[in-house]
Amino acid sequence: MVDDIDTLVAVTPEAFREERNIDARILHEVTEIDLKGRRLQVRQLDGAKKEWWEPFDQLMIATGALPIKPAVPGADAQGIYGVNTLESGVAVRTVLDQQRPKRGVIVGGGYIGLEMAEALVRRGMEVSLVEQAPQVMNTLDPDMGALVSEALMAVGVQLYREESLQGFEVKNGRVEGVVTDQRTLPADIVILGMGVRPHTALAKRAGIPLGERGAIVVDERQQTEMEGVWAGGDCGQSFHLVSRKPIHIALATVANKQGKVAGINISGGSATFPGVVGTAVSKICAVEVARTGLQEREIERLGWKYVGERIESSTRVEYYPGAGEITVKVLAEKGSGRLLGGQIVGYEGAAKRIDILATALHGGMTVQEMVYLDLSYAPPYSPVWDPVLIAARQVEKLV
C-alpha cells in the first residue's frame, strides 16, 4: 500500500542536523553507560568500527523494545522473521517479492500477527496463524476477541487457537514447518508476532532500576531513578490512570508524548506525563478493532468488582448506505459505575469511537454520566443513540 519506504522515515539524520541542530548518529551503538563518570561507551557499526567514550550531562534512554523470540528448537533458522523495525519490514517484503513463498505461518495473534496475516492473505498466500490463547487479540476480552477470530477466518486465515509453539522444522538451515503441541504446519515463511519486551539490557547493566516487565522506572517527568538520566517510549514504564499501577505499553502514541515531556524537561522546561489509559486500535481487512482501559482479566487481577455488557448496533443509521455492524463492550465498577474500560469491533467508522471512552476514562466518568453525553448525530455518522451510549445505558442498569 505504501510504495516508497522513505515516506515512512519521519526525520532523516540530515534533517536532524540541519533543521534541529541535533547531531543524530546512526549506525553507532552505545555499549556501556558509566553513570558515575557521566559518559557512554560508543562503537561505530560500520566504517572504521572505532570505539570511544562520549561524555554527557543529561542522558535520554530511548532504546525501544525487542520482539520476543521463542526459546524453542529451530528458532534461529532462516525464513523466520520478527517485524519490529522498518528494516525487518523491508526484509520480509523483499522475501515475499523475490522468493514468492506460498505458505506463511504466523505465530501470535496480536496486532503485528494480525496485520501480517492480512498482508500475506492479500498476496494470495495460504496463511495459518497459531495462538496459544482461546482467541486472537488477547488485549480484548475473549468474547470480543472471538469476533476478531471470526473475521480472520472469514478472510481465509487458518486459525489454530489454544495451541502452543514447540519448535520449528528446519532443513539446510531454512525453516520448513512450525511445530505446535497438536500438529506441524508446513511453512515457507514464518512471522513471529509474540509481542515485545523492553530493550533495557544496557540500562540494567548501568544499574538503572527496572520495573514492570523489565521496563525502566520513570517518574511523571520521564526521569529515571538516576538524576539526569531520562527514559521514554517502548523501553520505559507508564502509569496506568485506571489501575493506578505501572504498566509497559509499547505504542507510538505513548512514546511520542513521553518523548515530548522528556525533551521539555531535559532542555530546562517543565512538563509532566500524567499516564495512559491503555488505548489501542488495529485494522484487519475491513474489521476495525479498538480497546481502552482495563479488560476483564486486568480488573479481576486487581480484585475489583465490575459489571459489563456487550451490545450490537450500527455504525450509521441503519437505513443509511454504508451502515455496518458494530459491537461495543463497556466495563464499569460495580456500585460506583466508574468506567473501567471498553472494547469495539466493527466495520468502517467503528474503531475511532474508542476515543470517546478513552476521554471519559481520563475524566473519571461514570456510565451514569456517559448515558447523557451530547455526542454527534447525523444519519451518515451514527444512530441517534451512539453505540457507545447504548452500551453505557445497558451497563448502567447493572451497576
Place this chain on the structure above:
Amino acid sequence: MVDDIDTLVAVTPEAFREERNIDARILHEVTEIDLKGRRLQVRQLDGAKKEWWEPFDQLMIATGALPIKPAVPGADAQGIYGVNTLESGVAVRTVLDQQRPKRGVIVGGGYIGLEMAEALVRRGMEVSLVEQAPQVMNTLDPDMGALVSEALMAVGVQLYREESLQGFEVKNGRVEGVVTDQRTLPADIVILGMGVRPHTALAKRAGIPLGERGAIVVDERQQTEMEGVWAGGDCGQSFHLVSRKPIHIALATVANKQGKVAGINISGGSATFPGVVGTAVSKICAVEVARTGLQEREIERLGWKYVGERIESSTRVEYYPGAGEITVKVLAEKGSGRLLGGQIVGYEGAAKRIDILATALHGGMTVQEMVYLDLSYAPPYSPVWDPVLIAARQVEKLV
C-alpha cells in the same frame, strides 16, 4: 439514497398499540389545553372531524418546531418548500421527480439548506444559495464556515453571501424568482432553510411559561413549571453545560434523550437530563462538518475571555491511502484553559472526532489536560498526534 420512505418511520401507530400498549392517534390535533380541568380539546383531522375533551393526569408536550417562514412578499407562493417533516421531504422529492425543475434556490445556509443544496446538485440542477451571514453554517465561527462555503462552491453551488431575502417573484401563484437586496435569482423551486422556532403557541395559550426563543421552560426532570405537565424535544429549552444558561436546540439526539428522561419520570421513575454541550454534525458531499460547545460569538456574548487556534492536519497518517485534510479549531478560556468549544471541517473520518471534544466538555477538562489524552492511533485512523490533540497543544500555548 433511501428508496422506501417507510424505512424512515421509526414506529408506526400499530406498533405503538400492539407492542407498547400506547394509544397513538395520528391525524388528531390538540387545539386547547385546559390545565385547571386537566383536559385537552382534541379535533379529528380526517373522517368525521369530531371535536371533544380528553382528560389527562400527566401531560407530555412534544409539539416540536416549525420552520421559520419569512415575512416577505410572495412567501405563500407555490413552489416554496420548507423541509422539516417526512411529509414535506416527500413533497419536495415528488416535485423533483415529476416536474424536473432546473433551477433551485436555497434560502439559508444552515444544516437543512446545505443538505438540500447537495441533494439538488446531485440531481444535476443549477443551485443557488442565499445566506445573509458572511459564511454559511453560522453555528461555526466565520473562519471555519468559510471552509464550508468553499466546499459548497467546489461542488457547483452558486453562493450569495451577505445578501438578505426581500421577497419572491410570483406568476400565476407560482414562484419564479428569489429577490435579495442585491439581485433577483430565477427559480423553479425554492427551499427554505432559515431555521426553526419552537412550536409552542398551544402551550403559550395554556399559560405554560416559555423561555429562550419561545421554547417551553423545563427543569432537569423535563417538567414544565406546571405540575404534571412535561415537555421535551424541539419545543422545549435545554440547559447548556458550558454557558450554564438555557438554550433552544432542535436536534434529534437531544430530543431523544429528553423524551427518555420525561418518560421515566412520568411513569413514576426518576431520571434527570443534565444538559447539552451543543454538539452537531453534518455532511455536504464529501465534506464533514462538526461543532460542539460555544463558538466565538457565544463566548463574546457571555463576556468571557478566550483563546483559540485553528490547525490543519490529516485524517490518517499522511502516507496512508485515503488520508484527507482536516481542520480543527479549539477554543478555551483565557487563564484557566478550560475547554469552551471546538469545530471541525474535513474529509472522511473528520467529523466524528467532535465527540472527543464533546466528552471533554462534559468532563470539564482543560486544554492542558487534553494534550495528553490517550487517544487511539494506527495509520488507518489517525496521525500519531490526533488532530484534536494538535489543536489542544496549540491552544495550550496561548492560555
